[in-house]
Amino acid sequence: MKIGYMRVSKTDGSQSLDLQSDALRADGVDKNRIYRDMASGRKDHRPGLESCLKALQPGNTLVIWKLDRLGRDLKHLVTLVDELNSKNIGLKVLTGAGAQIDTSTANGKLVFGIFAALAEFERELIAERTRAGLAAARARGRKGGRPRKMDKATLMMAVKALEDKSITVQEVAKRLNMTTTTLYMYLNGDGSMKEPGYKLLS
The missing domain is CATH 1.10.10 (Arc Repressor Mutant, subunit A)
Incomplete structure (x- = not known):
């Protein structure tokens, strides 16, 4: 089953969802299974996207108009795509720079793999920075880790x-x-x- 997500960045009506909606429906997404947000991509809280991600089940495919409609930034996008992959949820991008992503095709699966590798790389960088920070703190006589709870x-x-x-x-x-x-x-x-x-x- 296909589930759609679309977003425009202004709430004053100067941008319309019609173009995205038409594209999603032309690809076979039921109009009742399209989630939407009227918010900047930089905003953390996007209720439409949150509802969309909750509705997706293994075997479903998330369909979006362009890749930049989904993530707040590259890091967020990589994380989201990696999570979809881990849950056996497909992704299809209809136009723009990410139009080659369609996990029903071999090329799309390859792109999914690249996103997974990028996500793993980011996790390793975070772990490395954390280890380095703790080592530097210990060298200055400070203990790292979570503050102790009272007992x-x-x-x-x-x-x-x-x-x-x-x-x-x-x-x-x-x-x-x-x-x-x-x-x-x-x-x-x-x-x-x-x-x-x-x-x-x-």
Whole structure:
């Protein structure tokens, strides 16, 4: 089954969806299975696209007029196409620079593979940058990773540490690898317990 998506970037009526709609319907997309957005491609929130992606099932084909109607930018486009591929959802681009993408053809499947390779390359770059950032932080004496959550043992350590009036809440939070916001949820600045602290200990 074919499901269509179309988008124009202005909501003032100066751009019409008619051209895209006609092209999608000419390709066999039912008019009741076409999703639309009237928003800039740079916007993160596109309810039409979100609904479209939820409606797609394995074996379906997403049909779009041009490739630039789909992604916010190249990175977002690569991610979307890779997700479609992983879910066994086809993609067909009717015109423009991406018109060679039609996963019912051998060339289209090849292009899908290229998008998957680009997505993997992006993931490797992110992982490499993360590892490099953590190594640099460790070299400066900082620990990486997610801030620690509060538990009974950590709470008692914080209370004990704050008995020393020369130590600030910020210093204690840093030593325990948590944010001051988390610490203040359970303790007052002088180390006395707040209600959530008592609840945690009980």
